Every structure is written in C-alpha cells, then in structure tokens.
Amino acid sequence: MRIAVCIKQVPQTTEVKIDPETHTLVREGVESQINPFDLYALEEGVRVKERLAEQGEESTVTVLTMGPPQAEAALREAISLGADEAVLISDRAFAGSDTWATSYALARALAKVDAALVFCGMQAIDGDTGQVGPGVAVHLDYAQAAYVAQVETIEKRTVVVKRLVENGYERVSLRLPAVITVVKEINEPRTPSLRGKMNAKKAQVPVWKAADIDAPEDKIGLLGSPTQVIKVFSPSHREGGQRWAGEPDELADKLCELLKEMEVV
C-alpha cells in the first residue's frame, strides 16, 4: 500500500508583525519548520506502515509538499522522521494559490504517486484554514475523515478511525482510498533516528512542476484561485489592564466582587 503525507513548511513562529510604514508582513529573519500538525500526520503515516508490516503487508510512506525550492529542507526532515521518499511540488506557476488551487495541485501529485491512504495535519498554523485536506479528498474522489484522533484498525480495504468533534468522539469506518486529517492527540511524534538522518542526507528529492502533474495553468496559482486577499492589517492590540496584589483571601474577595459586577455570579 502506498501511504502519502502532505506537509507544509511554515514560519517557526506566528508572531509576525506588520510593518507600520508599508502595512505588509515582516518576514525577515524568520526560521521555518514543518507545520506542527503535519508532524503528527507524518508520524501516523509511519506508524500505519509499521502496523501493516506486522500484518505482513509491505507499504511505503511518501511525503509531499508544495512550496518554494527551500521547502526541500522540510521534506528531508520528514525523511529523517521515517518517510521513505519525498516529492517537492514547486513551480512559479503555483505562486499565489489559495486553498482550492493548493488542494488541486496536491491531489494531482497524489494521483501520480497513486496513494491509497493520505494523511494531512488538521490545519496549518499560518493559514489556520483546515480546508486543504478535505479539498484534496474531493479532487481525488477519495473517502474523508477530518480531525482524527486515532486510527483504530487498518485493513486492505477499510480503515476505522476515531474523530474528535465538539461534543465527543465519532467512530467512523472508511472505505479506502481515503484522506485523513489528524489532530494532535493522535500520537507522540518520534525524534529523528541516526539512520533516518543518513537517509535524509542522501535522498533524491524530485521536483515536480505543473507540467509533471498535468496541472493546467488556469487551475493553479493566482489564476486558479477563486479567492483574493485584498488587504492585510494588524489586529487591534490588547492592552494589559489592572494589576492586583495582596493576600489570597483578599484577592479572592475582590475577584468574587468583580464576577458579581460582571453578572457571572
């Protein structure tokens, strides 16, 4: 079985600032990392491979990302964490893609690797949309489960997962092929092994351009994206308010009075 994991390279911190003069994002000197949720997706992909091996089935884990050439670093890190191979989807034509165009390009690449089970993080910490995973499922016409907290069983044709929803969990059985987006609860990612690090170093990472995945110009990049960002700005800044100090009993009294005023009590 071919397992695929979609990852995104994101800034190390989301503490980005807006330049007061130019009103645009300041991104200078910000290091990048693999989106935290995608590390859980990757770990789950690797664990499913290990479980399948115990059940006597061979599988491979392919990690994919769409991004600029420097996103290759994220893919090598993913190999050090247990992925077998990596593909970088990178072309100037992809620039400016929104979630529609991104999920389209990823789906074209996933179709090319012929993945039966696709893992994604529930969302990326820079965009915070959670739309790409389900979008990929539609483009590929695969089954879908979002916000998965556990992969219970995995068989040749079906997988049973537990989804985390607002008021509890839902156990769902999916017919493969399927796209699964994961929450943090699903596992504890491993640290890179020595062998993983060596694999990462010597791995060949092919770069697929738009033509390599048969993605027409009008479905990718800015041209293929239905939405347009017309402005970015800083949110209104929250200021610290009153500061109280004193004996615990005194503070609890004051706080209780405040809650009464707020009509919480």
Place this chain on the structure above:
Amino acid sequence: MSIRVIEDKCNGCALCIKACPTGAIEVNEKLATIELDKCNFCGSCVSTCRFRAITIEIEKQAKEDLSQYSGVWVFGEQWRGELAPVVFELITAGRELADARKSELSVIILGDNLARASEELSDYPVDKVILCEAPELADYDPERYSRIVSDLCRDLKPEIVLAGATTTGRSFLSRVAVQLYTGLTADCTSLKIGEDGLLHQIRPAFGGNIMAEIVCPYTRPQMATVRHKVIPMSPKSSNGRRPEIVKLDPKPQLFGSRSKILEFIEQMESTVNIVDADVIVSGGRGIQAPDNFALIEELARSLGGAVGASRAAVDAGWIPYSHQVGQTGKTVCPKLYIACGISGAVQHLAGMSSSDTIIAINKDPNAPIFQVADFGLVGDCLEIVPLLTKKVASLRGVRN
C-alpha cells in the same frame, strides 16, 4: 499574469523592497526592478507604493453571469435535531448581509426529524427555512452532505453561503467549495458587503497576529465559515413574520458514501465543550499536579463554565487534549476567560486573546499573560481558586 514597474512613476524610494516578502525587488539607479523568479504576485508592493508605480495584471473574469445568484444561505448545523448555537449567530450576520444586498435570508438544514429545529427558527428574522429530511441525513456525512448542498447550490443559486467554523462546517463546506469551484474563506470574524457589492471577509491568520480581508470576485456562491461567539446571537424577529418552510426531497442518488459512523462517544460533562462555553476556567503549569485540576473544575462548575488547559498541562498528561486552548488546540472566544497558572506563551494567546474579558492568576508578575489580561492577580492560583470557589458557592447559596 504579469507584474511590471511603470518607469515614469517610480522614483526609487525603495518602500517596495521592505514590503516584498520574497525579496524579489531591487532598486538600481532610482528604478525598482522585480526578479520574476522570486515574485509570487502577492501584491504587497502594489499596495505599498505611494506612486502607483507597480501594477499586476490578472487576466481573469467570471465564466458565467453572476447576477443570476441571489440570497444568503446559512447552514443550519444540527445534532440529533437540535441546532448548534452558532446557527443563531450566523442568522445575525446573514440578516445584515441579505439586507445590504436586498435579498432573502434562508437557513438550510440537512437531517432527519427536523420539526423541532424548524419550529425553533420560526421566531427568528429568517425569510425561508429549507429542510432536507431523510433518515440517511440524520448524522453528518462529509460526502453526502457536501454533494447535496452542492447540488442545491447549482439549482437555487445562492449568492452567499455561511456555516459555523465547527468541525462539521469546516470539513464539509471546503468540499462544497471544491465541488462548485468557488472560494471559501475559513474562520471569519467579520463579514460585510463592500461598495463593490462583494462579500468582504475578514479573518485572523498567523494565530491572530494579522488580519486578512478576502474577496471572491469571479465565482459564486461566495462562501465563508464563521468563528463561534464572535457575532452576537440574533434577537427574535420583532414583526411577527414567520419564515416560509420549504421542504426539498434530496435526490437518493446523492446519498452514496464511503464512510459510515459506527458509534458516537458523547462526552456529557458540560465542562468539556470549551468552544461553546461563555465562561472558561483554564489551568496551566502552575496547577503543578493532575489532582489539582479538580480545583479548576470546581470553579468552572460553580460558574457554569468549561475547563480549558494550556499545552503544558495537556502534554504533562494532566487533562485530555480536548481541553487544550491555543495554536495546536482550540481557539475560544468566551465572555470570560480565567487563566490560572498559565504563563501565556504566544501559542496560548493565539487561542484565547479575543475573549471578551480575561482574568489571569499567576505567581510570576512578569508572566506574559498579564499583558493581555484585563485583570491580573499576582498570587498562587492554588490558594486563590479554592477560596473563590467557596465564595461563589456561598453567594449562590444565599440566593437560592
């Protein structure tokens, strides 16, 4: 798609260099040049340039007559026949948008046995309630739900479709958007109709550190998911007009699905659902031990609220992940957030700093949480919280 610098207008002021996130611009001899290999057409330079010297041209236009689309739809998310609280917030937003566009507001509900939900809506300022009832639709199914809503959108052509940014709303509306090849903006905190007649969608990104304004100019419907608790719930209608109830039979050929719900494991305790709670009491590293979470829970219970937690507390195994607030947990927006023993790392602030009122209790007077707290108590939460719980309880006792 092309970007160019108008030589007559550019005076080499170099503001665009600073604006460019990809470092694609250089200024030589008082003229900006753009390195096309690096440019991603983000438009930052265009909006920065004071001389309108940079232009981006996108050869893009609508593929159909957009004027055939009209009306605002709110997705009436329900669970076992009961509407989600966010639906009533969406009615507020949807009503304003529909009035601004001089069009109708409809609530569309998929489910089974929807009499109660549709009755509940009859008091609200909604023009139409569209019901799609079938036993197969009782529970949320991503494939079925998205296929049916896409089909209805193709038939009835709403101009705007809104859903709550819930696990259901986010995961199924993104499917609809792909199926219809239209735009969807996630987790909006504000929506308005611009002078151009388009839906202007404002949403936080980068954990709330920046806001983005987004439009969907060439395709319909314009779709958005909306964050819980940001928009007030709609008041009941004042004119006594009741919505028209429209029952649509969903086409059975759209019922196919490759997933099946085996079981629902409900977490009954009211202290669990932090997303819908008006009051959240949260604990962090300062709670020190798992057993001490009982103190947080007691206070939450006495205030009728839910229990939240920082990542540190969840990673230490003191409380399940479903309680985690912050970047890798949930984003919450309660009326009152009480942070107990939480230092306030940026990742935590990302998930709670839009709460109406924030109270922080922390021993360290330099904890960053105090920078966002309306009321900061410097002290040990393990001492203060139980005292507060007792006082609240005795107040309640007096009143009962």
